[in-house]
Amino acid sequence: MPIPVVSAASAALAHVPGLCRHGSKPSRELPKNPEVQAQFLASLRTFEQAVAYGPHQAYLGAIHPRDLPERPWVGAAPNGEGRFAGVGELMPEDEFLGLLAAVDDFGLVRLGAPEAAAIGERLARHPLGAHFDLEKVAAAAGDAEAVAAEPGALPLHLGADRLAAAVRRAHESDAALTADVFLENLAGKASATLALLRVLADNGIDPASIDYVIGSGEEAIGDRYQRGGGNLGKSVAAAAGCVNASGCDVKNFCAAPVPALVIASSLVAAGVFQRVAVVAGGSLPKVGMKFQGHLKHDLPVLEDVLGASALIVEADDGRSPRVRLDSVGRHPVAAGSSNPKIMEALAFAPLDRLGMSSTDVDDYATELHNPEITEPQGSGNVPERNYKTIAALALRRGDIGRADMGDFVETRGMPGFAPTQGHIASALCYVPHARARLMDGGAQRVQLIAKGSLFLGRMSEQSDGMSVLLESNDEAEG
Amino acid sequence: MFESKQVIVLGERDGIAGPAIAACVKSAGGHVEYTSTECFV
Numbered sequence: 055m056p057i058p059v060v061s062a063a064s065a066a067l068a069h070v071p072g073l074c075r076h077g078s079k080p081s082r083e084l085p086k087n088p089e090v091q092a093q094f095l096a097s098l099r100t101f102e103q104a105v106a107y108g109p110h111q112a113y114l115g116a117i118h119p120r121d122l123p124e125r126p127w128v129g130a131a132p133n134g135e136g137r138f139a140g141v142g143e144l145m146p147e148d149e150f151l152g153l154l155a156a157v158d159d160f161g162l163v164r165l166g167a168p169e170a171a172a173i174g175e176r177l178a179r180h181p182l183g184a185h186f187d188l189e190k191v192a193a194a195a196g197d198a199e200a201v202a203a204e205p206g207a208l209p210l211h212l213g214a215d216r217l218a219a220a221v222r223r224a225h226e227s228d229a230a231l232t233a234d235v236f237l238e239n240l241a242g243k244a245s246a247t248l249a250l251l252r253v254l255a256d257n258g259i260d261p262a263s264i265d266y267v268i269g270s271g272e273e274a275i276g277d278r279y280q281r282g283g284g285n286l287g288k289s290v291a292a293a294a295g296c297v298n299a300s301g302c303d304v305k306n307f308c309a310a311p312v313p314a315l316v317i318a319s320s321l322v323a324a325g326v327f328q329r330v331a332v333v334a335g336g337s338l339p340k341v342g343m344k345f346q347g348h349l350k351h352d353l354p355v356l357e358d359v360l361g362a363s364a365l366i367v368e369a370d371d372g373r374s375p376r377v378r379l380d381s382v383g384r385h386p387v388a389a390g391s392s393n394p395k396i397m398e399a400l401a402f403a404p405l406d407r408l409g410m411s412s413t414d415v416d417d418y419a420t421e422l423h424n425p426e427i428t429e430p431q432g433s434g435n436v437p438e439r440n441y442k443t444i445a446a447l448a449l450r451r452g453d454i455g456r457a458d459m460g461d462f463v464e465t466r467g468m469p470g471f472a473p474t475q476g477h478i479a480s481a482l483c484y485v486p487h488a489r490a491r492l493m494d495g496g497a498q499r500v501q502l503i504a505k506g507s508l509f510l511g512r513m514s515e516q517s518d519g520m521s522v523l524l525e526s527n528d529e530a531e532g
Numbered sequence: 533m534f535e536s537k538q539v540i541v542l543g544e545r546d547g548i549a550g551p552a553i554a555a556c557v558k559s560a561g562g563h564v565e566y567t568s569t570e571c572f573v
Contacts, residue, residue: 391549391569423573433572439546474573507545507571515551515569 056369058319058377060524063365063486064253065114065142067473068150068245068336069105071098071358072211072218076234077341094345095214099354101146106132109424112471113361115140115486119422119468127426128353138181141486142252144359148212151219152177153244154237155194156187157293162222162236163194163210169218170195182251185295194219208233228278238338242273243286245362246335247293253331253364254294264366265327267291267301270314271334271362272477274305290333299331308421308476309506310334311363312520318367319377319522329368334482336360337475344474347431356427361478365485375492375500375524381408383521385505391517397443400503400521402451412448415466415523416497419484420444421505422470436479440503441467480504485524492526500524534562543569 074080075094084091104110108127112119116139123130137144145153152173155163165173174191177183198220202209206223221240224231246269254261267287274282275289287301304314311334318330338360345355370376383404389395405412418441425435441463448454454462472479481502491497505519539562543550550569557564 390552391543392552393546421573428573431572434546436546436573476571476573479573507569509550509569510571515549515567517545517549517569 055323056325058322058367058379059370059374059527060377060485060489061366061368061371061374062253062257062259063141063489064249064256064363065140065483065486066245066249066252066362067110067113067142067144068147068248068360068362069101069144069358070147070150070341070360071355072147072213073241073338074098074342074355074358075211076208076237076338077343077357078339080342080345081234083346090349093349094355097349097354098214099358103354104359105137105144108133109426109471110144110359111135111139113473113483114142114144115490118487119471122469122471125426128356141256142249145248148173148218149176149180150244151210151212152191153186153248154240155191157244157247158190158194158240160224161193162224163219163240164196164198164201164222165191165194165219166198166217167195169198182255185251185255206233208237225277230276230278230281239273239275239286241338241360242271242335243289243293244335245360246271246286246290246333246364249335249362249364250290250294250331250333253366257366259366261295262298263329264291264296264299264331266318266321266330267296267299268314268318268330268332269301269303269334270310270332270477272307272337272475273335274303286335287333290335291331296331306518307506307508307510308480309504309519310477311480311482312502312504312522315365315367315377315502316379316382316520316522319379322367322369323379329366331364331366333364334477335362336478340475344427344431344433351430353430357474359473361473361475361483363478363482363485370527373493373527375489375526378523378525381523385517385519387516391515393439393443394447396505396517396519397440397447400505400519401444401501402447404521404523412444412451412453415499415501417468417484417488417491417500418444418466418503419481419488419500420503421476421480422468422472422483423474423479424470424472427474435470437467437470476506480506488524492524495526495528498526534560537562538565539563540565541567543567545569545571
């Protein structure tokens with residue numbers, strides 16, 4: 055049976071301050087109060103500020119999260135990295151508007167004529183320019199203001215006030231195809247496509263060699279007859295030129311990427327497919343979600359990027375980290391919803407099964423939301439809470455002593471660094487770092503732990519989650 | 533302590549889930565009108 059490995063991984067961010075007003079919270083709150091709207095628009099970051107932001111560089115893989123400086127990260131000196139860093143890039147929003155048009159198969163995005171020409175030129179010079187559908191970008195040129203004034207259309211801005219594009223609704227009466235829903239889905243597709251193109255190009259992988267693309271983002275595409283029934287995975291495959299690929303989506307709220315990785319690995323192990331991509335695009339509804347807390351604390355609107363990831367799973371190449379399918383942890387119904395019970399099921403039950411101690415895991419990658427984003431809104435420090443729970447359970451098992459708890463959290467945990475788009479933050483963001491550490495000898499095992507708030511869909515009081523170990527190829531050999 | 537009280541329960545994903553709070557309220561004599569767990573991140 056082939057042993058699956060994660061042979062490549064990428065990360066991409068799109069800086070979208072102009073789109074922040076279309077996030078779920080801002081789109082509901084800003085129209086109520088012109089003063090708040092003005093403050094919001096005056097608090098958007100520049101592209102240079104977004105590039106210099108340490109957590110963004112950590113997300114791209116240019117700096118390990120444990121090497122981030124002490125907070126505050128807002129206003130800290132840049133580390134010298136640019137927009138292309140680590141295993142990815144941070145794309146500016148004019149190029150991202152162009153990318154929206156490039157992956158828009160139905161011609162619903164209209165770019166202002168001057169913007170379309172400039173954006174087309176910039177995308178043509180982009181390292182992935184040969185893979186972008188620049189004809190679609192050119193065809194999208196037109197009168198953005200006129201389109202924005204059409205019934206049901208949305209204006210798209212660059213920064214605070216420059217109307218540069220517009221998006222039409224995809225149906226005149228289908229609530230699943232309104233302009234705002236379509237824009238969410240298209241933003242997820244565009245950012246996931248960017249991440250997939252990058253992982254293919256940077257690793258010399260022929261797009262035609264991909265058999266299957268699994269979408270694991272939060273967007274659930276569909277129409278009014280099957281809301282959420284769609285397949286963004288194959289849409290991304292098509293946009294990235296994976297001509298031999300099919301695909302599907304795995305949905306599980308924020309937890310979806312880890313089940314998607316496990317399913318991809320299982321397909322490879324079973325010999326069903328040879329090369330599978332797992333992709334996740336950014337979540338536009340989450341952008342600007344905690345802006346009120348940021349403005350209250352005189353911070354910029356920090357949720358101004360879309361996060362995306364892509365990774366490749368294939369049979370053992372003798373060097374890439376192995377996916378231990380015998381280590382999969384699941385959150386069974388009977389475990390209930392308390393955080394310690396969930397962590398017992400996800401982090402420790404698999405280790406018990408394998409006869410391992412919690413100290414056999416070098417890095418725990420759990421929900422890695424950036425606390426600088428969550429704390430001002432009163433949502434606390436999510437990764438710190440998780441690491442304290444894991445350390446407390448390790449203490450209770452006798453794996454560590456009480457005096458070791460702080461060191462356990464510090465050396466096996468890490469500060470949160472991911473944008474607050476839950477599926478991106480839920481362990482997926484750490485895969486590039488895990489690969490680096492597992493391949494350079496820095497770590498032997500990394501546990502990915504994802505949790506999802508199933509109860510939000512009001513079908514169950516349950517939550518869910520999944521975990522899996524990545525292990526260095528050297529360790530597996532030994 | 534909750535006898536004759538009507539209670540709305542809001543749990544938190546990383547803290548105490550709604551059903552756990554509701555169980556405590558019921559055991560203390562309260563009547564739970566509504567329970568939910570929310571995600572604030």
